Amino acid sequence: xxxxSHEGGPRHVAVIMDGNGRWAQxxxxxxxxxxxxxAKRVREIVEACxxxxxxxxxxxxxxxxxxxxxxxxxxxxxxxxxxxxxxxAQTLLEQGTRVRFIGDRLRLDAKLRRLMxxxxxxxxHNTRCNLTIALNYGGRDExxxxxxxxxxxxxxxxxxxxxxxxETLPRYLDTCVLPDPDLVIRTSGExxxxxxxxxxxxxxxxxxxxxxxxxxxxxxxxxxxxxxGSRERRFGGVLSA
Numbered sequence: 001x002x003x004x005s006h007e008g009g010p011r012h013v014a015v016i017m018d019g020n021g022r023w024a025q026x027x028x029x030x031x032x033x034x035x036x037x038x039a040k041r042v043r044e045i046v047e048a049c050x051x052x053x054x055x056x057x058x059x060x061x062x063x064x065x066x067x068x069x070x071x072x073x074x075x076x077x078x079x080x081x082x083x084x085x086x087x088x089a090q091t092l093l094e095q096g097t098r099v100r101f102i103g104d105r106l107r108l109d110a111k112l113r114r115l116m117x118x119x120x121x122x123x124x125h126n127t128r129c130n131l132t133i134a135l136n137y138g139g140r141d142e143x144x145x146x147x148x149x150x151x152x153x154x155x156x157x158x159x160x161x162x163x164x165x166x167e168t169l170p171r172y173l174d175t176c177v178l179p180d181p182d183l184v185i186r187t188s189g190e191x192x193x194x195x196x197x198x199x200x201x202x203x204x205x206x207x208x209x210x211x212x213x214x215x216x217x218x219x220x221x222x223x224x225x226x227x228x229g230s231r232e233r234r235f236g237g238v239l240s241a
Contacts, residue, residue, distance in 0.1 A: 096128025
């Protein structure tokens with residue numbers, strides 16, 4: 001993995017990128033324009049991660065609940081995801097960014113799934129930064145799918161049910177190869193976690209910022225990381241005097 005110096009900063013940052021639609025509406029433009037602006041912002045934040053000591057960045061791109069949006073917006077988002085992968089693949093490769101996708105891929109169209117597989121394979125040997133994109137992802141859905149896989153292993157005799165503990169389920173989660181997030185950021189002023197990394201974020205610090213995602217630039221990101229560095233993380237214990 002990267003040899004970045006963390007100096008008290010978070011190694012893994014997860015982001016709920018909220019506010020694209022409102023950003024566009026404030027400008028009298030279609031919501032999809034805000035999503036395109038948000039996609040451009042992703043590039044800046046990914047580029048900033050190595051210099052800011054962040055080894056892992058996980059972004060919430062599309063939730064299992066987002067299918068409830070209008071067909072026009074959903075179709076536009078799927079098209080945007082395809083274009084993003086195609087346009088950013090070479091840059092991500094050259095920057096040393098490894099890309100992974102989490103979420104249930106079965107509902108996504110075949111072309112998008114092929115692009116996702118290709119990008120993962122293309123960047124598999126990169127180590128400078130780890131970008132995980134949550135696409136058709138929901139925390140409860142992830143735990144349900146993981147539990148189903150665990151149950152199959154028990155039924156097949158591969159897993160002793162008496163040996164199951166709180167360290168067992170994480171091996172079945174989409175994020176099994178990733179460390180838990182140290183910091184979860186949500187933009188746009190909303191203060192909820194929206195079914196994002198429910199298991200993994202049990203001891204994460206949260207930061208809710210008012211800035212809409214398309215305006216959340218490198219300086220804003222760096223400021224949140226500095227605030228994280230001033231916090232005392234106790235993980236349920238008490239710091240000694």
